[in-house]
Every structure is written in structure tokens, then in C-alpha cells.
Amino acid sequence: MTEILYPKQVILEVTNHCNLRCKGCALHGPQAFTKRPKGFMPEEIWRKAIAEMGTWPQEVNLTTHGGGEPLLHPHLKEILEFAGRFPNLTRGFLSNATLLTEDWADFLLSTGIDWIAFSIDGTVPETHAIVRRGSDLKKIEQNLLNFIQKGKKAHKRPQIMLNMVLYEEVKAQAQEFVKKWLPFVDVVMLSHYRNPPCSKRWPGEHGPRRPCDLLWSQMVVAWDGSMGLCCEDFDIEVCLGDVRNEPLLAIWNNKAITKFRELHRQGRQQELALCHACDTWADMHAVTEEDRENGYLIVRKASSVEYRTLTP
């Protein structure tokens, strides 16, 4: 009998609508190339998907963002609360923090999500508005500081991470960004920029090609119920199935994904349109450097450099 595989992470794209038009975004930026329709995940899909994951015999990192801004989903609170009923699910998402009101901050702290990451690109409002079009950095920073303040008073707060993309326009602000925010959050990540639509390569050499761990660890469910191959499948080019019609696990163990896994194992990624130019596989081979003198840990990956605060 073949072994049933379970993902460690499920990306549940609650929406691919966004209120910003970031420079590098494959869905909303000036070089956006995705063609799939925009929408909000209907209740029948998120309830079914979450209820199924809640029965799996292992922990799952349920990530409720995809190509859009999750705080725009009119029922995100219900989604997070429903997921909170299942002890094997850890919950978190990435947000642009533009809509992080007092009300949202109170809700997120009280509902006990495990982690939250905010995308902020630098420390200067003028350049921020260029790379994260439609944003107001001062407002975002105020939202974040309020959230951090409230978090300090809360009985339990989520792990807080920040992600800054190293666009040309802002990369000189990177160290200032780390210095400014690391005292207040758990992780500050400086991510290398990838230029859409053709570049799926991070800067730097990564050694010989290896199978991509995401095929064995990450499940992606788009807002309309279609299951994509991985988080790099921005347009769901590889639709493995529809979660409205089949259990998630049946799709994630079907012939189509098994074929992808086999080709990766055999070193034949070049034959796959989505994988041949992609180097996300290299991210799994992080080199870790420790700098205890300054009280933080630096983790260097192919895609980013992470600064983590060390607990004393």
C-alpha cells in the first residue's frame, strides 16, 4: 500500500484581491502576469478545507494568505476562529498592515493566532509609496506600533515577523530597518527581489539542483477551491484538483502530484515548465550564522536573510 503524505503547511488563499499594487507583485503589480479571476473564498470551501485538516494526525501550519490581502476578506475573523477549534492547526498570515485597525489588533490578539508577518519595505515614506503603491508608511507604522503595544499587554501574543523586499529603491535602508524594528518584533526578514514574470531566481549560487521540498511539505488552495502545485504557482498553472469535489488529501496524493515528485527525485525538473527556472528549492538549505554579541541570530537563505531576536 502506498503511504499517504500529509503537508506541514497549507496555504489557504482567502482572497487574491489586494488594496496595494506592489512593484514586484505577480498579481497586482505593474508587471502582473496572472490571468485567473479575482475573488473571495466562499464559506463552503474554507469550512470544508479546515474541517478536513483538523482531522489530520499531525500539526499543520495553516497560512491564510495567498496572492492578496487577507484582511480584505469579510469573514476572515470567522475563518480564524473556526480554525482555532482544531488543536493540530497553527494559524498565521502575511498582511500589508494597511487595515490593521484597533479592532483587528484586539481580535487577532484575543483569538490566539500563532504568528503574523507584516510586509513593510523600508523606512522612508516616499520610496515605500513607490515600491508598495497605494500605501502610507506612516499609517502602517502606527498600526504596527499599536499592535505591538497591545501585544505587550496581552496574555499571549503571536510571533511577530516583518518582511522587507530588497528593491533597488529601498535596499540602502535595510540595516536601518533591522535596527528600527528588531527590538520590537521576533523576526526581521530581508527578502531578495525577484523580477516578474520570468525571473524565479534569487541572487547567488546554490550548488547542485535538488528536489524541491515544497512538493512534500506545502499544499496550496486558491480562493476558488483549485489546488495549485506550490506557492510559486501564482496563476494555478498546475491545477491538481478542486477541493469542492474531493478531499484535500486525495488531491495531494493523486497521480498528477506524484508525477511531479517523481520527476524531482529523478533530477528532471528541467522538463517542468513551472520548475525549470525556479530556485525556491534552494531555500531549504539555509546556512545559519550566529551573532550573539548583538543579541540576535542571523539566518541566511537563498531567498532572504533573517534576523531573529534571541531569548536571554
Ligand SMILES: C[S@@+](CC[C@H](N)C(=O)[O-])C[C@H]1O[C@@H](n2cnc3c(N)ncnc32)[C@H](O)[C@@H]1O
Ligand atoms: C504577495 S504578498 C501577499 C500578502 C500581503 N498582501 C502582503 O502584502 O504581505 C506576499 C509577500 O510577497 C512579497 N513579494 C511580492 N513580490 C515580490 C517579488 N517580486 N520578490 C520578492 N518578494 C515579493 C511581498 O512583499 C509580501 O511580503
